[in-house]
Amino acid sequence: MPTQILSREDKADHPAVSETPEKAAQAAPPQFGRALLVAVLAAAVVSLVMLAFSWPTVTSDPTDLPIAAVGDAEQIDQIAENAPDGMLDLKTVDSRAEAVNFIEQREVYGAFVLEDEPEILIAKAASPAVAQQLSGIGTQMQHNIDQQAISGLQEGTKKMQEQMQNALEAAASGQAPPQGNPAGDGAGPAASAMEVPQVRITDVVPLSDDDPSGAGLAIAGLPLTLGGIVGGVLTSMGIRSRRMRLVGTIVYGVVGGLALALIMQTWFGILQGNFAINALAIGLSIAATVGLINGFVSLIGPAGIAFGAVLTMLIGNPIASLNQPKEFLAGSWGDIGQFFVPGAAGALLRDLSYFPDAPMALQWWVLSAWLVVGIALILVGHVIAHRKAHAAAH
Numbered sequence: 178m179p180t181q182i183l184s185r186e187d188k189a190d191h192p193a194v195s196e197t198p199e200k201a202a203q204a205a206p207p208q209f210g211r212a213l214l215v216a217v218l219a220a221a222v223v224s225l226v227m228l229a230f231s232w233p234t235v236t237s238d239p240t241d242l243p244i245a246a247v248g249d250a251e252q253i254d255q256i257a258e259n260a261p262d263g264m265l266d267l268k269t270v271d272s273r274a275e276a277v278n279f280i281e282q283r284e285v286y287g288a289f290v291l292e293d294e295p296e297i298l299i300a301k302a303a304s305p306a307v308a309q310q311l312s313g314i315g316t317q318m319q320h321n322i323d324q325q326a327i328s329g330l331q332e333g334t335k336k337m338q339e340q341m342q343n344a345l346e347a348a349a350s351g352q353a354p355p356q357g358n359p360a361g362d363g364a365g366p367a368a369s370a371m372e373v374p375q376v377r378i379t380d381v382v383p384l385s386d387d388d389p390s391g392a393g394l395a396i397a398g399l400p401l402t403l404g405g406i407v408g409g410v411l412t413s414m415g416i417r418s419r420r421m422r423l424v425g426t427i428v429y430g431v432v433g434g435l436a437l438a439l440i441m442q443t444w445f446g447i448l449q450g451n452f453a454i455n456a457l458a459i460g461l462s463i464a465a466t467v468g469l470i471n472g473f474v475s476l477i478g479p480a481g482i483a484f485g486a487v488l489t490m491l492i493g494n495p496i497a498s499l500n501q502p503k504e505f506l507a508g509s510w511g512d513i514g515q516f517f518v519p520g521a522a523g524a525l526l527r528d529l530s531y532f533p534d535a536p537m538a539l540q541w542w543v544l545s546a547w548l549v550v551g552i553a554l555i556l557v558g559h560v561i562a563h564r565k566a567h568a569a570a571h
Contacts, residue, residue: 240264280298301391387445398522403490412429426471455530462544466547497519499523
């Protein structure tokens with residue numbers, strides 16, 4: 178009878194085949210415990226991933242949105258009172274032109290111009306969500322104005338009827354009728370209705386026709402994050418020399434930046450502005466992630482891939498504020514997210530495309546700093562490995 182040869186996995190599943198019943202009974206509990214532990218840890222990881230990506234959306238609540246306001250103190254206070262509690266952080270400016278300048282420099286998301294002809298300035302390129310909320314406030318303002326006009330019209334009509342009644346009573350009694358317009362000092366009801374102001378909504382910085390909803394720009398940060406992680410995995414696993422990993426990081430950033438810029442700008446039309454600068458920004462962002470992963474791998478081995486992926490995908494990406502303004506995130510997480518690669522890259526590409534007058538030095542420095550950290554880790558790993566090899570040789 179031929180001898181049955183079992184693999185290591187088969188022996189683990191059928192310990193009784195290769196072991197005595199007593200040994201199998203002793204081995205079964207540890208195997209069961211290990212399987213249980215692995216399953217629980219896997220479920221915990223899935224829960225953590227779910228929490229990381231859903232928490233910013235579920236807990237999002239617009240708070241302290243910076244909005245400019247042109248008008249007197251009473252008008253501005255009225256806007257603040259009618260808006261949801263804590264939603265707006267109104268900044269008083271002197272003129273409509275100054276408000277537009279603030280919007281173009283990303284100091285505010287929009288503006289209320291509370292003059293004879295009320296106007297709300299929005300910027301869909303800054304945030305479609307905030308633009309929608311400001312438009313909703315404009316609709317409510319128009320409703321209030323119309324209600325006040327209707328109330329005034331009814332009051333004027335009532336006053337006119339009273340004056341006409343008095344005139345008729347005076348004529349019946351043989352007295353002289355009252356002088357003046359029976360409708361009162363103002364124009365007639367029709368004229369009053371025509372003088373009702375209309376709230377205008379003006380999009381100061383609209384989105385491109387190729388990306389009218391802003392969805393493409395909002396999700397642009399995700400391919401950059403995934404591209405950086407994939408590049409980091411491939412270069413760290415495919416290049417054995419630590420010094421050559423540094424070369425691979427730079428080359429990947431240059432080639433990847435050009436390729437993604439061609440797709441996102443010339444093909445899809447998501448990005449606007451100068452192609453070369455956009456390519457440089459994309460290349461710097463993915464090189465920062467690639468360098469970071471290569472740095473961790475060079476320092477601690479293959480486990481470094483997990484460190485780099487967690488830092489960028491599970492921590493940096495959910496708080497990057499790519500789909501919504503940073504003010505929507507609870508606490509200071511929105512501001513913190515701007516100091517990670519996904520947040521800085523997303524903000525930089527938005528500003529390059531639609532807000533060329535906005536300050537961008539912070540984003541450039543953040544991405545450059547992460548790249549420098551990655552390069553430093555690669556070099557440190559190289560020095561440590563060289564010293565170990567030298568010590569082993571002697």
